[in-house]
Amino acid sequence: MHNFNRRNFLKVAGISSAAALTGVGCATNGMRGADKAHVVVVGGGSGGATAAKYIKQFSPNMRVTLIEPNATYYTCYGSNWVIGGFAGMDDIAHGYDTLRDDYGIEIVQDRVTAVDAAARSVRLAGGDSMGYDKLVMSPGIDFRYDDMPGISEADADRIPHAWKAGSQTELLRSQLRNMPNGGVFVMVAPPNPFRCPPGPYERVSLVANYFKQEKPRSKIIILDPKDGFSKQGLFEEGWAEHYGDMIEWRAGSAGGRAEEIDVNNMTVLADSGFERVRADVLNFIPAQRAAQIAHDAGLTNDAGWVPVDQLTFKSEMDDNIYVLGDSSVAGAMPKSGHSANNQGKIVAAAIVREVSGQEPINPSSANTCYSLVTPDYAISVAAVYQYQDGAMAGVSGAGGVSPSGASSSFRRREAEYTRAWYAGITHDIWG
């Protein structure tokens, strides 16, 4: 019996696909198996919200539930603008109304406390359980406070990490505001790998911009366990041009490795105890690992991150769980919001194709990362990635950082594009 549905009609009519009929708004892939599947997404950040939205774009009839503890999500990217004093928390705040109302995603404001992979269900802090056909986890990072003697997570209300945006961002901003002119801001930078590789160095840039205007006798010291960092040459060029010798970066091999933090005296012990660095404001960004829920679900490796099949971001540990964003091991892709956004699309396509009985697509992906050195001077790094030999690898000949020695108008254009990037990517994720 011939089923003369809309699609067949369109083929008869000479229009090549039913997708044309849906026209504006989204491109529809009408896959029958997909209509019955229920996808649960854990985490409403850049990775999880993108995955949820693009599943609905690719396959609008699929049931998608997004579980996120917070009604408002504050992006980590852009939080340095708040810390630098030229943006407010509202500027980096995003909600879930559009995903719910316009895309039909079920939003559950709760926290996942356990994953029962055998039963294909998650347990919520509120007490309920929820079944899934496919689980997407984009839970982000947690910190390794145990790696640093003298400090614990409970001290974060005095010594902020400000590496998850929200109240921590506001705390660090307020401490900087209250710091006297002539004070010392000390950042203890994290070891690799960590969320947002250029982030610490953008942060000190924008703190320096604030100090230059309001507290010009102040000083900034970065104690770094590493001997190099993202966009280093460009940051140092910008620092020399705008901040003179206000910022001092100490490499790990030159005494920069912090060994203990004396919380009560706001002092960092470094260089085998020979160096005691006293701070008026101390920003300790701890070493990182995948968020606790990924560990509890048994998805992590010995290094504390989640290994995945980088073709689809399916967990190596479980066939029905996909893990993306900062918690995953993603080859050459950095732990950035842009990477998480791109991975969300790869996961969305992989799930829709899998439940439709189709082979995965060999993905191509990109990262674009801007850092402000001043509000009007930005630098960037870009890359294009393809899946090669079992991992996401950078396409040779593409990508790289902004040119050194570029004109101030070039840097200014990149600062304008920084804001455009933020407007664009947050719209792509939550809008």
Place this chain on the structure above:
Amino acid sequence: MKKSHLYLVGLAASLAMAGTATQALADDEITRGQLMAASCKACHNAAAADSGVPDLNRIPADVIVSQMKAFRDGDRDATIMDRHAKGYTDEEMEAMAGYFSRF
């Protein structure tokens, strides 16, 4: 004829003229071109258009391809698109570009 039908006729006609676009529409499944186009939309969407980043949904496929080639080959001034464009073959550019007219 209802307005929406007129729109469809117009859409079909415009797609028929853009060869790459009809190619991308031939499969009733997510294509690699579609996934690559989705990647571009992180920046190139309506929200960023006010800041001088073009919304690719509004750019014809042949213009997207010609400009990507110009960025790649150094024939058009750029801050970052030259670095991105070098990551794609002609075929990939055409597959991506053909997709935006679907959104």
